Amino acid sequence: MxxxxxxxxxxxxxxxxxxxxxxxxxxxxxxxxxxxxxxxxxxxxxxxxxxxxxxxxxxxxxxxxxxxxxxxxxxxxxxxxxxxxxxxxxxxxxxxxxxxxxxxxxxxxxxxxxxxxANEIGYYLSVVNQFDRKRLETLDGLIVGTVRDYRNPDVITRLKPKTEETVDDATNLRKLAAGRIDVALVDRRLAEHLLKTSLSNLRGKVIFSGRVIDTxxxxxxxxxxxxxxxxxxxxxxxxxxxxxxxxxxxxx
Incomplete structure (x- = not known):
């Protein structure tokens, strides 16, 4: 790799x-x-x-x-x-x-x-929704946005956080910006593309956590x-x- x-x-x-x-x-x-x-x-x-x-x-x-x-x-x-x-x-x-x-x-x-x-899957977070970033290690008490029928990374299977499914990644990022979920699981390049194009109105409202959790x-x-x-x-x-x-x- x-x-x-x-x-x-x-x-x-x-x-x-x-x-x-x-x-x-x-x-x-x-x-x-x-x-x-x-x-x-x-x-x-x-x-x-x-x-x-x-x-x-x-x-x-x-x-x-x-x-x-x-x-x-x-x-x-x-x-x-x-x-x-x-x-x-x-x-x-x-x-x-x-x-x-x-x-x-x-x-x-x-x-x-x-x-x-290869996809680089990571957490996207809301700028407004502030919480201790150490909670990302366990995801305890956090709602994680996923996409229906995607295969989730192993860490999600292992930690078993509360999840909410949606139809696609763009909807997931919109839910994150609206405060309906705490964390969005998204491929980093996909999110970057969406935030430059169809979701440009969300730029500055959602950010990458800085860590790729799975490739x-x-x-x-x-x-x-x-x-x-x-x-x-x-x-x-x-x-x-x-x-x-x-x-x-x-x-x-």
Whole structure:
């Protein structure tokens, strides 16, 4: 695992390569490749990693589509709320799901690719709601905001604090700013992106605690209920190796 600052530079470099040279194909591009084998993937809005309104559908969205292209597949990504995306992928309505954390429970229904990047999960806090930061060690008496059907970090499973689920990370940060929860569990890059864009009105109202509590690799997972999933998994991994060899992979 490389340092967070170097990883951030690598992620930005991949995005910069896409924006400047059009090097990474998009899902729209993939849809018009005659004769290519098709792969239908699903995900949720999770910028800057992947989102429907980002160039190339995000850093990792573009990476996954390009990796499949290198292996002779045309991949498309559709976006919907996470809980629905996970359910529809599991039932085989899509070949797989982009940007998922591994768990033993999920591995019963999905086959996981090689890791594509990693989320740095940490606590976000309200500037107004002051409490002894030592309480973050135990979370005793604190309400922690989580997202429905996300896999929570091990520390949350171990400490078992009171939690409140919501549909997405943006809603979680809004609840934090409104004082409805004490702590929000959020990926640091995602929160930074939201606070610069759609949640810019919350800048200065919520802050990062300064501590990453868990680093969780991101995968593409293929539904075992879809016939031939093994070939698509193998194709993606081959494409990722090619991009890694070319230095176009976010993680070495």
């Amino acid at each position: 490389i340092g967070s600052s170097r990883r951030r530079r690598l992620l930005c470099g991949v995005l910069g390569a896409f924006c400047l040279g059009g090097l990474l194909p998009t899902s729209a591009w993939a849809q018009h490749q005659p004769g290519a084998l098709k792969v239908r993937l699903v995900s949720t809005e999770f910028p800057p990693y992947y989102a429907s309104d980002l160039p190339g559908q995000g850093i990792l969205g573009a990476l996954v589509v390009d990796a499949f292209h290198r292996a002779g597949y045309a991949a498309t990504i559709e976006f919907m709320p996470w809980a629905r995306a996970l359910q529809e992928a599991q039932r085989g309505y899509f070949d797989g799901i982009v940007g998922i954390w591994h768990s033993e429970e999920r591995a019963r229904n999905f086959a996981f690719s090689e890791p594509t990047a 969780l690799p991101l995968y593409v997972a293929f539904s075992k209920s879809v016939p031939g999933y093994e070939a698509k998994l193998s194709a993606l991994n081959r494409g990722l190796v090619i991009l890694k060899t070319e230095g176009r992979f976010p993680l070495p």
